[in-house]
Amino acid sequence: MRNFDQNSITQAVLERVAAAPDTRTRQISEALVRHLHDFVREIRPTQEEWAKGIAFLTDTGQMCTGARQEFILLSDTLGVSMLVDAINHDHQGAVTESTVLGPFYVEGPPEAALGSDISGDLPGEPMYVSGSVAAADGSPLAGAIVDVWHSDEDGYYDVQHSEDAADLVARARFRTDVQGRFHFWSIKPAAYPIPHDGPVGKMLEAQGRHPWRPAHVHFMIAAPGHEKLVTHVFVAGDQYLDSDAVFGVKDSLISDFTEQPAGTAPDGRTLDRPWCRLTYDFKLNPASEAAHRAA
Ligand code: BEZ
Ligand code: FE
Numbered sequence: 001m002r003n004f005d006q007n008s009i010t011q012a013v014l015e016r017v018a019a020a021p022d023t024r025t026r027q028i029s030e031a032l033v034r035h036l037h038d039f040v041r042e043i044r045p046t047q048e049e050w051a052k053g054i055a056f057l058t059d060t061g062q063m064c065t066g067a068r069q070e071f072i073l074l075s076d077t078l079g080v081s082m083l084v085d086a087i088n089h090d091h092q093g094a095v096t097e098s099t100v101l102g103p104f105y106v107e108g109p110p111e112a113a114l115g116s117d118i119s120g121d122l123p124g125e126p127m128y129v130s131g132s133v134a135a136a137d138g139s140p141l142a143g144a145i146v147d148v149w150h151s152d153e154d155g156y157y158d159v160q161h162s163e164d165a166a167d168l169v170a171r172a173r174f175r176t177d178v179q180g181r182f183h184f185w186s187i188k189p190a191a192y193p194i195p196h197d198g199p200v201g202k203m204l205e206a207q208g209r210h211p212w213r214p215a216h217v218h219f220m221i222a223a224p225g226h227e228k229l230v231t232h233v234f235v236a237g238d239q240y241l242d243s244d245a246v247f248g249v250k251d252s253l254i255s256d257f258t259e260q261p262a263g264t265a266p267d268g269r270t271l272d273r274p275w276c277r278l279t280y281d282f283k284l285n286p287a288s289e290a291a292h293r294a295a
Contacts, residue, residue: 004013010037056199062113063198067163069103073200076100076246077209094136095283102231103195104157105220110148112172115267118184120169124153124187126275127257128265132181133221133282139285140180144223147173148184152218155192183267188257190274191215191238194245204245210246214238215277226284255280 001012013033045053075081081100089098110153112118118125133144149171151157170189172218174182189254193211196204204211216232234241234254241249257276263278264270 006041008282011257013274014039014187039164056203059199062190066193067159068198070198070200072103073194074203075192075246076102077200077204082247088287091285094110095285096229096231097250097252098229098231099234099250099253100246100284101220102218102246103251104149104159105147105218106149106159106168106171107224109149109171109173110168112174112184113223114174114177114182116172116174118148118170119185119187122152122169125185126271126273127188127270128260128267128275129217129218130181130183130280131180131265131278131280131282133176133284134180135226140263141223141226142176142178142180144176144180144221144284145173146176147171147218147220147222148186149218150186150189151192152175153190155215160195161256183259186217189215189217189235193242201257203287210243211247212240212250213244214247216238219282221282221284223284225287229282231257231282233278253295263273 001015004012010033014030017029018026042089043049060070060074064173072081085098085100086175091097115285133146135141135143149157150168151185158167158171169257170186172183172184176182191212191214194213195201196211201211216236218232219229221229221231232248234249236254236256241254257278260271260275260277261278262271262273262275265275
């Protein structure tokens, strides 16, 4: 086959990838070729524009390190991470909704006892977080793993300051008690711009967009026989709830972080200054049949 024009080239590539031995690889390759060729036919790039596009992807890859994943930021800011999330979590109300993982999760976070203060020496308004983890029918899940991480009062995560595991702060792993409950202390997180000193930041600027995310606390919750939940709880009233740079906000995940006067907290701690309180109850979806088989 030779002499392809701007339409026949698509069919030629489709016929070539049809030889893929794995049917899923074939399906994905065919869709990629169809959509990519249609995209190029629609935008009709000049040679210089196409070279710029390739340079952008090259810069995105070269920006990636152990501590910086620019391709995740690209996926997030183009709404693809939330699209994949929506396709895979269509639970319609019975269980807690999910949202983006983001690039700041650390595998195997430090274990902490219920009631601990995970804020280290960080300055900020004290925040008391309590809640529960239950199955979809409301039955409590004892021993569920609750991973928590959030920004400091300036909007930075620990891993943006240091790659040293000893410096991890405002993140921890808790296990729910026999009633499926958890509680801990930290400081109230702030809204923050996603890292925007790389190609994704340039893209946002070129698209006339800001890089900000509304303030939130991340949760990753796991319990045997249930789907792992990756979500956040957002601070009600935040100015970026309707323009999150990564499209992650859902109404059900917005909560009042209620302001409390100085005094005695529910766990008996006495505070000499105002603090805030977040209470959130999570419900997990049962693991799918496929996940059970794979386990
Ligand atoms: C985050 O919430 O940590 C996050 C999510 C997406 C991109 C950047 C940060
Ligand atoms: Fe975050």
